[in-house]
Amino acid sequence: MDLKVRHSLNELWASSPLASLNAAYIEQMYDDYLQNPDSVSEKWRTLFDQLPRINADTEEVSHTGIKDIFKSLGKSAGKHQTKQSVASIDSMAHDARQVHVLQLINAYRFLGHLKADTDPLEQNTVGEVKELSLANHQLSSADLDTVFNTGSLVGPDTASLREIHEILQSTYCRSIGAEYMHLTCTEEKRWIQNYLESIRGKPDFSNETRMDLLHQLIAGEHFEKYLHTRYVGQKRFSLEGGESLLSMLREIIHRSGSRHQIKEIDIGMAHRGRLNVLVNIMGKTSADLFMEFEGKKENSHNRTGDVKYHMGFSSNLKTAGGPVHVAMAFNPSHLEIVAPVVEGSVRARQDHRKDHAGKEVLPVLIHGDAAFAGQGVVMETFNMSQSRGYSTKGTVHIVINNQIGFTSSNQEDTRSTLYCTDVAKMVSAPIFHVNGDDPEAVLYVTQLALDYRMAFSRDVVIDMICYRQHGHSEADEPMATQPMMYTRIRNKPTVLDKYFQHCLKLNLITEEEYQEKIKNYLAALHVGKHVVYEFIPDNHEHSPFIEAWHKYNNHDYDPMAVTAISEETFKKLGHELLALPENFPVHRSVKKILDARLRMAVGEIPVDWGFAENMAYISLMREGYNVRLSGQDSARGTFFHRHATLLNQENGDTYVPLRNLENCDSNFLVINSLLSEEAVLAFEYGYAITDPDTLTIWEAQFGDFANNAQVVIDQFISAGEQKWNQHCGLVMFLPHGLEGQGPEHSSARLERYLQLCAQNNMQVCIPTAASQIFHLLRRQMLMQCRVPLIIMTPKSLLRHPDASSPLEKFTDGQFNTVIGETVLKDDDKIKRIILCSGKVYYDLFDKRQEEGLEDIAIIRIEQLYPFPAKELKEQIARYKNADTFVWCQEEPRNQGAWFSSQHHMRSAIGKKYYLSYAGRPSLAAPAVGTMSMHKQQQTLLVDKALGLIQKTVKQNG
């Protein structure tokens, strides 16, 4: 409802004689009526019918109308008063109890979950909820047999208060506690209401379904028990206490395939129950798992590997609607960080299928209760859920809420919110708390959650409240820290015990048949078979990316690629890139840049960084690759250099040249990201590990902000290939350079990346010329392997004239890992060699020219890892008379490349010579806080590298 209208409604209501009734309730009813007149009772419909419909044009009129109605409520004559309305209002006004009954219904919808029977340990600590009592609504047991209108409650139009109360109790206070009244969309609320109220808390499943549920529980419990006795004391993070998870997942897969025509499901989950899910849901053979327990599993591709409960898996599972490809993402120990990785992977799958409505690929995230409430990345991931560049059109979240995190129990230690799921309310997601000991309620809620996601393309949360049968891992003794909780757990029957008793009572199974079922399951497990009958055993893969990865999977690091393009192509692409729609006035500073680019495109002036970067994108797109670039300011470029998106200064329209290429199937997406580093970088990693043919780039606004995403760098980007044989061509743009802007905004922490480098796990480059970034980006896609690429990108250098490159550098050549001396031609004169990386090269160069020094060669190392030893040696070998070698860096001595790379440089120089250091001294912060001190330091280190300081000292001496 329009806020202004709401406001006047409230005012009018407050002054009416019925002010004691619930204004919010009337408002809600009026809202509902506007959406669907049949959703309110006849009396209210008659009343509201007399109001002109509220819309922008008739707002004034409707005010008057409402006023009249309210006057009529007070029995004062009004303009639109009719006999009929007075009669209906009179009856309602006189029977305020009717309104109270409606308020009671509303109270249950809002707060029934507080009294729901969702905790299998029955420790509910909420206490009395007075809003749910009859007395709170001025009703009493004397009213129980009075018949009332049921309003929008699903079911009969009228019922006694007793019946209404029973319906409410069974719908909202049994095994399902539904939180959905916080949703902003009335249609969604109504939809959920219908779903819940139509069964009144008692889902009615077929006996076949019940036997399926029993089978899943047998598998869940006996899988764990089997491992417990076969591998005593080994960590497996048992699912026991939360076995209903299996039927949830199985239902999601089957219903997705059969009802919703989903083709792929991507699951992210932590340690708890992972092995159980892999074997009992996804069809990993128990033989494979046993080999992992016994340490006999061959480590594929000679990688260093990971523990068994972090391994991913994928399989194809039969459903009535066709096969569904199910992938479980590899994940590190670090809880919740896999969530955005899965989202990125799903987005890549959706983009590839052109599934822009999210109808074919579904993300499912399984969380622990403590981690869900505790980890900030959960909030960041929710924040992505409806955003342009990151939405996957809704995720099904499942919380295995065993009410404990390691040894921290829920209420006191792990959070400040009532539920561990409260964070999900930020995106208006419905949350269904469900008792894990009631498998049928769990199943119903699963169907509801999935159907909701498919109907509304939004996130939904199932909070399965359960318990943890053992300690955090099998080695822990939980009685030591949670004696009360574990006394309850030890004295209660398991989920399986309870459900078997239920089935026994219904005569669905005998004790003997039950024992037989257990025996058969264990026999299949023991011999190492697939225990999932839906598993499609042939190797036919249904993921569209399997083919795409074939090209890259078995290649060791090999950066060879032809990256130059012909002059004709360059000019043609340049013009394509610069073609604007007619009458598209851009800002004058942008126009200046675009005009210069027109001259660059024909070779009139050297090509600058911004244009070179855009030319890399368009040339790759014309060769069939997609480009996805995200970062906090990426469309324009933080340093005003990129302008991938152009803005019409007169009407605010945007125009993205790379999205408007004629006859081009490749996608280009540039996104100004959310203000997050951790989730966004993880998302882009997920995208890059899934789609090898999209150049996926994450750009930090300033390089050091990437430290907010350190877990993604440490746990995935640098180690993913060795742990999981997971290849990734992700590019990180990290603006780097000490330019006097203070301790932050200066250093991208080059040293951190170099310290992580080993086994050709990633490439770390510092290109210093426009042609270098062009070739480097093209190399990343054209080479026959996928390895992360970390680029220290420039800031001031973006506009340095000497960093621009002539056209021939694009039509000939490649990315040079080392750039030798470019000006001094007489190699024999060279006595001193300075090695450096990055923008300090230009400072050294300028000062050398200024001083007229002709015996110093400056060699740039543009790729620090994998270290270009051969290329560097070749350059050094040119200078037979050189006897002084200096490494110059602008970063402090304890930072930059010095510690990680000096051994490579020393080995290129040879044992005969010493490599000295010219740079800032060791510093706690990456840079100083004042420009004057910065300049002083910079001058000193440049002078030192060029040998000017020693000379000064000698002359003075």
Ligand SMILES: Cc1ncc(C[n+]2csc(CCOP(=O)(O)OP(=O)(O)O)c2C)c(N)n1
């Ligand atoms: C980021 C991170 N911090 C700490 C840990 C150590 N840790 C592993 S499991 C766990 C408790 C998790 O509790 P919960 O999320 O409720 O899942 P549960 O183990 O109970 O299923 C902790 C603290 C971790 N793995 N990751």
